[in-house]
Amino acid sequence: MPGQSVHFTPALPLTCQPLPYLTFMGRAGFSGFPSPAQDYEPCTLDLNTRLVKNPTQTFYVTATGDSMEGWGIFEGDLLVVDRSIEPRLGHILVAMLEGEALIKRYALYQGTPHLCSTHPHYPPLPLEGSDCQLWGVVRAVIHEYVR
Amino acid sequence: MIGLVDANNFYVSCERVFQPKLEGRPVGVMSNNDGCVIARSAELKALDIPMGTPAFKLEGLRQRGEIHLLSSNYELYGDMSARLAQLLRDACPEIAPYSIDEMFVYLDGFTNDQCEALGRKLRQRIHRHLGLPVCVGLAPTHTLAKLANHFAKQDPHYQGVCLLNGQGHTTEALLKRTPVGSVWGVGRRLAERLAIGGVNTAWDLRESDEKLLRKRFSVVLARTALELRGTPCMEMNALDQPRQRIMTSRSFGQPTGIFAEVHNALRRNAQRSAEKLREQQSLARAVMVFLNTNRHRRDQKQYFPNAVIALPSPSDDTRVILDAVRQGLEQIHRPRYQFMKAGVMLLDLVDAEQHQLSLLNPPTRDRHPFLMATVDQINQQMGQGTIRFGMTDAPAAWQLRCAHRSDRYTTRWDELMKVGTHPGAVAAAEAKQQQKKQQALTSTKRGTQPRA
Numbered sequence: 065m066p067g068q069s070v071h072f073t074p075a076l077p078l079t080c081q082p083l084p085y086l087t088f089m090g091r092a093g094f095s096g097f098p099s100p101a102q103d104y105e106p107c108t109l110d111l112n113t114r115l116v117k118n119p120t121q122t123f124y125v126t127a128t129g130d131s132m133e134g135w136g137i138f139e140g141d142l143l144v145v146d147r148s149i150e151p152r153l154g155h156i157l158v159a160m161l162e163g164e165a166l167i168k169r170y171a172l173y174q175g176t177p178h179l180c181s182t183h184p185h186y187p188p189l190p191l192e193g194s195d196c197q198l199w200g201v202v203r204a205v206i207h208e209y210v211r
Numbered sequence: 212m213i214g215l216v217d218a219n220n221f222y223v224s225c226e227r228v229f230q231p232k233l234e235g236r237p238v239g240v241m242s243n244n245d246g247c248v249i250a251r252s253a254e255l256k257a258l259d260i261p262m263g264t265p266a267f268k269l270e271g272l273r274q275r276g277e278i279h280l281l282s283s284n285y286e287l288y289g290d291m292s293a294r295l296a297q298l299l300r301d302a303c304p305e306i307a308p309y310s311i312d313e314m315f316v317y318l319d320g321f322t323n324d325q326c327e328a329l330g331r332k333l334r335q336r337i338h339r340h341l342g343l344p345v346c347v348g349l350a351p352t353h354t355l356a357k358l359a360n361h362f363a364k365q366d367p368h369y370q371g372v373c374l375l376n377g378q379g380h381t382t383e384a385l386l387k388r389t390p391v392g393s394v395w396g397v398g399r400r401l402a403e404r405l406a407i408g409g410v411n412t413a414w415d416l417r418e419s420d421e422k423l424l425r426k427r428f429s430v431v432l433a434r435t436a437l438e439l440r441g442t443p444c445m446e447m448n449a450l451d452q453p454r455q456r457i458m459t460s461r462s463f464g465q466p467t468g469i470f471a472e473v474h475n476a477l478r479r480n481a482q483r484s485a486e487k488l489r490e491q492q493s494l495a496r497a498v499m500v501f502l503n504t505n506r507h508r509r510d511q512k513q514y515f516p517n518a519v520i521a522l523p524s525p526s527d528d529t530r531v532i533l534d535a536v537r538q539g540l541e542q543i544h545r546p547r548y549q550f551m552k553a554g555v556m557l558l559d560l561v562d563a564e565q566h567q568l569s570l571l572n573p574p575t576r577d578r579h580p581f582l583m584a585t586v587d588q589i590n591q592q593m594g595q596g597t598i599r600f601g602m603t604d605a606p607a608a609w610q611l612r613c614a615h616r617s618d619r620y621t622t623r624w625d626e627l628m629k630v631g632t633h634p635g636a637v638a639a640a641e642a643k644q645q646q647k648k649q650q651a652l653t654s655t656k657r658g659t660q661p662r663a
Binding site for chain 2: 120121123124125126127128129130131132137139142143147148158160161162163164165166167168181183185186199
């Protein structure tokens with residue numbers, strides 16, 4: 065009964081909704097002026113759909129250290145790591161080396177594949193002959209300026 | 212063909228994904244409240260440390276750094292288990308999770324070679340995408356698949372994937388050297404009784420007369436024998452036999468997304484599970500709650516969440532389990548999904564008599580020794596569900612002792628895995644933090660001194 069429902073407080077506080085969904089109150093229905101948004105799916109942009117293509121294989125990790133700053137990875141940044149991506153040259157990887165997980169760029173150095181960083185203190189590590197194992201490929205870095 | 216995908220030392224493997232330094236080291240995972248060892252890495256097994264060793268006996272080894280002992284991190288294991296199930300769901304026509312680390316996959320219409328190839332591919336993919344080592348057993352029946360998985364784990368020559376036919380020389384040879392006690396559903400006592408009748412190996416059981424088995428033992432054992440011959444005759448629900456976990460799940464008559472309705476269904480399942488638990492005189496250490504949407508409705512949004520809640524101390528009290536179920540449901544329930552099925556799984560069971568009492572967390576304070584027994588008795592005599600539990604109490608504080616729990620890497624923003632940009636970066640950062648903490652501590656001390 066639309067007339068009665070006015071007296072009830074709605075179950076959801078309408079003002080706090082992230083988007084002006086049409087609620088079960090169906091206001092457009094009895095006002096006579098259908099909302100122009102009625103035909104559009106109530107959807108908002110979801111960062112997950114952009115940054116996380118394979119949720120099952122995606123893990124988040126925190127970066128520590130300053131030697132990847134040249135590639136835009138700073139201390140405390142959030143990395144979106146997708147373990148299902150095949151690594152290619154130029155990708156940023158999380159790799160396991162001697163019992164430690166490291167963030168490095170997979171690139172050619174003097175013609176052979178190396179794990180590189182951008183800090184002069186840490187020269188490129190040759191992949192050949194090392195027991196390095198791939199953990200995942202970094203799909204995105206999230207650097208929060210305001211926390 | 213039926214496949215059984217079983218993770219190797221699942222709890223330890225989950226820990227190793229996020230702590231690569233544990234690779235190749237002896238690692239154990241302890242029960243709630245750090246009571247005893249409930250999961251062991253191959254290296255720990257090699258040290259002859261049996262399952263269920265009380266943690267205090269290993270304290271010396273731990274402090275000397277010879278072994279690593281971790282508190283159970285059920286949130287992490289539950290999340291990894293859900294990922295494993297999802298990965299299989301994406302690759303196989305049908306799957307059925309059997310426990311937190313075992314999943315059946317149903318591969319109808321594939322040839323043996325295709326199944327084996329798929330098994331290898333799955334194994335490789337799970338290792339690559341989730342970092343978990345698994346073994347795959349393939350066979351025409353559940354019971355044989357379980358055995359095939361056992362062989363795949365034992366014998367390195369299979370490289371993690373073993374396919375058993377119902378007939379054939381390999382199957383015969385393997386079954387002949389498998390003690391009957393290793394067959395699924397044959398417990399120690401049953402194995403002893405079978406041995407009296409001259410049934411010692413899995414092969415003997417397979418060759419036994421089915422009618423005689425039914426007469427002398429049970430229908431279930433007769434079915435097991437048939438299954439060993441490659442004739443599928445067990446439904447998933449009948450597979451509960453050696454109960455290391457108890458599952459009760461039910462599909463809804465109509466899909467529902469309403470919290471109260473889902474909760475109601477789960478409460479029913481939890482009560483039934485708790486009854487089964489008491490029937491076999493076990494206690495559960497953890498409770499897993501799971502929900503499924505209807506995966507055949509491609510037009511609807513899909514969601515297959517689960518949550519694992521550790522109990523403060525092993526329990527068979529319906530009230531404790533109901534409370535854990537509510538907590539779990541609150542974690543995973545999302546509106547706007549239409550759920551088709553909900554279930555409760557009781558995990559890591561212990562024998563009620565053998566269970567060690569915890570000093571710090573005495574069993575639920577208001578526990579009444581006869582309450583549960585009385586409820587069960589009434590329900591048995593007057594029909595199931597005569598006495599039911601209504602709404603449970605307000606959330607109890609679950610204060611678990613978990614001094615050595617690793618971070619919950621996949622479920623908490625502030626506990627993510629830290630990865631260094633150069634060797635030693637993480638260690639340096641941790642040292643720095645420690646220093647800061649100490650400084651803060653000394654400065655507060657200084658601050659309080661004048662007042663004192």
